[in-house]
Amino acid sequence: xxxxxxxxxxxxxxxxxxxxxxxxxxxxxxxxxxxxxxxxxxxxxxxxxxxxxxxxxxxxxxxxxxxxxxxxxxxxxxxxxxxxxxxxxxxxxxxxxxxxxxxxxxxxxxxxxxxxxxxxxxxxxxxxxxxxxxxxxxxxxxxxxxxxxxxxxxxxxxxxxxxxxxxxxxxxxxxxxxxxxxxxxxxxxxxxxxxxxxxxxxxxxxxxxxxxxxxxxxxx
Amino acid sequence: xxxxxxxxxxxxxxxxxxxxxxxxxxxxxxxxxxxxxxxxxxxxxxxxxxxxxxxxxxxxxxxxxxxxxxxxxxxxxxxxxxxxxxxxxxxxxxxxxxxxxxxxxxxxxxxxxxxxxxxxxxxxxxxxxxxxxxxxxxxxxxxxxxxxxxxxxxxxxxxxxxxxxxxxxxxxxxxxxxxxxxxxxxxxxxxxxxxxxxxxxxxxxxxxxxxxxx
Numbered sequence: 001x002x003x004x005x006x007x008x009x010x011x012x013x014x015x016x017x018x019x020x021x022x023x024x025x026x027x028x029x030x031x032x033x034x035x036x037x038x039x040x041x042x043x044x045x046x047x048x049x050x051x052x053x054x055x056x057x058x059x060x061x062x063x064x065x066x067x068x069x070x071x072x073x074x075x076x077x078x079x080x081x082x083x084x085x086x087x088x089x090x091x092x093x094x095x096x097x098x099x100x101x102x103x104x105x106x107x108x109x110x111x112x113x114x115x116x117x118x119x120x121x122x123x124x125x126x127x128x129x130x131x132x133x134x135x136x137x138x139x140x141x142x143x144x145x146x147x148x149x150x151x152x153x154x155x156x157x158x159x160x161x162x163x164x165x166x167x168x169x170x171x172x173x174x175x176x177x178x179x180x181x182x183x184x185x186x187x188x189x190x191x192x193x194x195x196x197x198x199x200x201x202x203x204x205x206x207x208x209x210x211x212x213x214x215x216x217x218x219x220x
Numbered sequence: 221x222x223x224x225x226x227x228x229x230x231x232x233x234x235x236x237x238x239x240x241x242x243x244x245x246x247x248x249x250x251x252x253x254x255x256x257x258x259x260x261x262x263x264x265x266x267x268x269x270x271x272x273x274x275x276x277x278x279x280x281x282x283x284x285x286x287x288x289x290x291x292x293x294x295x296x297x298x299x300x301x302x303x304x305x306x307x308x309x310x311x312x313x314x315x316x317x318x319x320x321x322x323x324x325x326x327x328x329x330x331x332x333x334x335x336x337x338x339x340x341x342x343x344x345x346x347x348x349x350x351x352x353x354x355x356x357x358x359x360x361x362x363x364x365x366x367x368x369x370x371x372x373x374x375x376x377x378x379x380x381x382x383x384x385x386x387x388x389x390x391x392x393x394x395x396x397x398x399x400x401x402x403x404x405x406x407x408x409x410x411x412x413x414x415x416x417x418x419x420x421x422x423x424x425x426x427x428x429x430x431x432x433x434x
Contacts, residue, residue, distance in 0.1 A: 002299060002300075061415075061422075065372065065418035066376070066414045067376040067377075069380060069390060070379060070411050070414060073393070073410075074408065077397060078404040078407045078408065155282075159285075160284065163284075190287060190290045194287040197284055198282045198283050
């Protein structure tokens with residue numbers, strides 16, 4: 001007979017809440033910086049010189065074809081031997097930013113490439129500088145075009161951050177492990193944390209959709 | 221004190237890579253089987269199948285794979301089954317793959333024009349014949365590129381089985397790094413081995429995408 005006991009897990013709700021806050025915080029920082037990195041990389045791949053284009057291309061392919069957990073371990077365990085010592089939180093944020101940046105670059109590039117030529121010509125004929133053309137004319141509608149894909153990718157990175165508990169970043173999965181190491185209710189603790197991740201994913205999707213309509217005028 | 225050469229590190233990682241490949245193949249094959257079954261259940265309009273499968277897909281796509289692995293591992297133990305880590309990993313990765321594959325393939329089947337179904341109907345083909353002779357041959361053509369693309373996700377996903385203690389490439393990397401005190405070299409090698417596995421598959425998927433869209 002299987003007996004489940006969720007009460008012993010739920011009494012530790014302050015810990016779960018703290019973990020949830022850390023996961024949300026990591027995601028917020030990583031999403032902002034990762035998006036910026038992605039846009040910069042997309043620009044570099046479309047307008048940069050040959051060396052820059054190749055370097056960014058190599059970065060994107062390298063990240064997209066290796067697991068996040070290995071990237072995280074490389075940053076946290078590997079970089080200290082080069083003299084770069086990081087706290088678990090910083091290592092997590094850096095790994096998440098590097099990871100999201102590569103995927104966001106490809107998504108943003110697809111959006112930018114779909115810009116009608118006439119838009120750019122019109123902007124140039126108004127004597128806008130190249131930077132203005134990119135930031136004010138090309139980028140906002142490009143992001144609006146690919147916003148659903150971008151939203152999906154940010155959620156994937158949020159869910160992937162569960163791995164950060166493995167280097168002792170005190171996020172949601174870390175606290176789930178902590179709780180069941182104390183009360184031995186492994187399945188229940190994991191189940192509750194998984195439910196919280198699902199809730200956060202739904203909330204984040206909603207939030208990003210609203211952000212898209214507000215800032216980028218994404219049509220639903 | 222034993223000295224480890226780069227070749228020692230690489231050789232041991234290569235040996236562990238076999239398990240990553242094997243786990244990927246098992247999860248992908250199992251996922252394809254379950255995913256296809258779910259798809260057929262949806263197409264055949266079994267009562268509740270459409271909603272049930274949609275919920276199943278959402279649950280797997282909306283929660284971390286790591287948590288799914290833990291749930292399989294602890295859940296099986298709770299049922300009194302003392303399963304090894306690789307079996308729990310196989311189960312979780314199979315279910316995870318099936319959720320993604322069934323959703324990818326649903327899109328492919330829906331892309332087939334309605335007229336094809338109606339034509340099959342008017343020829344008095346039953347559901348099995350319609351799927352086998354009319355829908356599958358056309359849907360498969362457009363399904364191959366995204367399916368190959370998803371295979372890369374599965375290979376990368378198997379890295380999380382290391383957390384359950386299954387000694388595949390990532391876990392071997394952690395163990396070797398602990399033994400050699402050379403985490404930079406070891407994790408760089410691990411990353412390159414994953415890249416060597418995944419990049420050809422990604423490149424293949426991209427090429428297929430170009431040739432089928434033409």
